[in-house]
Amino acid sequence: MSTQEQKLSAVPPAPAAPATAPAAPATPPNRRVLVVAAVLALVAVGIGGRMWYRSHYYVETENAYVAGHVHPVSSRIAGTVTKVLIDDNQLVKEGDVIAELDPFDQGVKVEQIQAQIASAQQQVAQADAQIAQVQAQASAAAAQVAQSDAQLVRAKQDAERYGQLYNNQMKAVSKAELDAAVATRASAVADLAARKDSAAAAKAQIASAKSARDVLNAQVAVLQVQLKDAKQQLGYNKIVAPVSGRIGKRTIEVGQRVNAGQQLTAIVQENVWLTANFKETQLAEMKVGQEVKVTVDALPGKELIGKVDSFAPASGAQFSLLPPDNATGNFTKIVQRVPVKVTFKPEDVKALSGRLVPGMSAVAEVAINQK
Structure with missing residues (x-):
């Protein structure tokens, strides 16, 4: 066997290809996502429902402020402050003296008018005495007139009788006696006229004296009115509280010179209310007497219950210094x-x-469409 064949026989045979693996199953959806989506949907529905409910049954504004009566306290007269009997934020009652001015000037004026009244009253007494004297003179003149009248009647009768006696045929009296009787009658006529003139003059003096007395009485009446005013001015030296409440914005000190009408302090009454500026589109369902829930920024967690008392006769813009002019x-x-x-x-x-004072910010919520 050749060397090449031995190498080939030494290489192990390739493994057989494995069978095809089965397909992996599909991944199931994430349950957490579904739960979160469901919760969000419920929250959205709840918020939407609450918004619809509140928009249908409530109207709300944050443009609301606590209001109250703030009474300025001013001096009625000019003067120098001698006493200050109040301090900042102090409670006072109606009629309490809060300051005093120097009463010297007004006191002197009262004394002057009192002296003038005394003098005028003395003149009235003198006029009364004069009237009584003139009336006595008039009475005497009237008596003299009556006496002269009686004398004239007698003189006329004597002259007539003497004339008859002289003119008869017997000439019972002389011409001299007749002339004397006629002269006596003429004298009686003149005397009666003089007495009547004296009586008339006495009556005129009575009328003049009474007129002078009436003038003096009128002067006394005027002086008494002036005295009343002077005493009132003297009383104005004591500056009193016009109402009960709490002192605020004190601007008065001892030694200060104040003018008539100058504000010295202010008194805030405890009775307060809320001025809520609602949009005109929120007023359709609002009525007097509806319940109002009020939360004040200065009193967190404290809810006050009030009621709608009244509506302003115009919008806030109409009461501004420069009302809008929409015709331009x-x-x-x-x-x-x-x-x-x-x-x-x-x-x-x-x-x-x-703790609830004018000027505080608040939120007002009015319940509407509720039976």
Whole structure:
């Protein structure tokens, strides 16, 4: 055997080809993916359902603020501050004195008017005495008129009788006696006229004296009104709280010179409400009396229940300093907001002990379409 044949015989024979392997089975779908998809679908349905439910039964706005009565306290008169009896954030009651001004100027004015009244009243008393004196003179003049009138009657009778006696045939009286009787009658006439003039003058003096007294009484009345005003001005030196509440924004110090009408501080009352600015498209189903859920940013986790009290008579834009003028040709439609007043129960506000104050931001949610 040749060497080449020996090499060929040494090579082992090739193995036989294996039989065809069976096909691998198809991979089953991932159950986790299906579960996640199902959960997401349920969540989406839940969110969508909740959104539909809330849009159908509730309207909400974040444009809401706590509001309340803020009363400015001003001085009625000009003066210098001598006392300040309040501090920031202090509780005060209606009528409490919060500051005092120097009363010297007003006190002097009161004393001056009182002195003028006393002088005028003394003049009235003098006028009354003068009237009484003139009335006595008038009474005497009237008595004299009556006496003169009686004398005139007698003189007329005497003159008439003497005339008859002189004119008869017997000439019972002389011509001198007749002339004397006639002269007496003329004198009586003149005396009566003089007495009447004196009585008339006395009456005129009475009228003049009464008129002067009336003028003095009018002056006294005017002075009494001025005194009342001066005392009131004197009382204005004590600045009192117009309402009960809490002091805020105090700007007054001892020694400060203040003017009439100048604001010195402000008092915030505890009674507050909510002003919620809803879009005009949210008002269709809103009515007075509907329940409102309110959450205040300053009170996290605290939900207040209120009710719709009233709607503003115009949108907020109409009350701005520059109301929109849509007739100029540059109109752009913007959804307007209308202020809605929401009130709370007084006991709920009181329970918060002053933690709910004007200016705080809030979220208001109104329940609509509910029976």
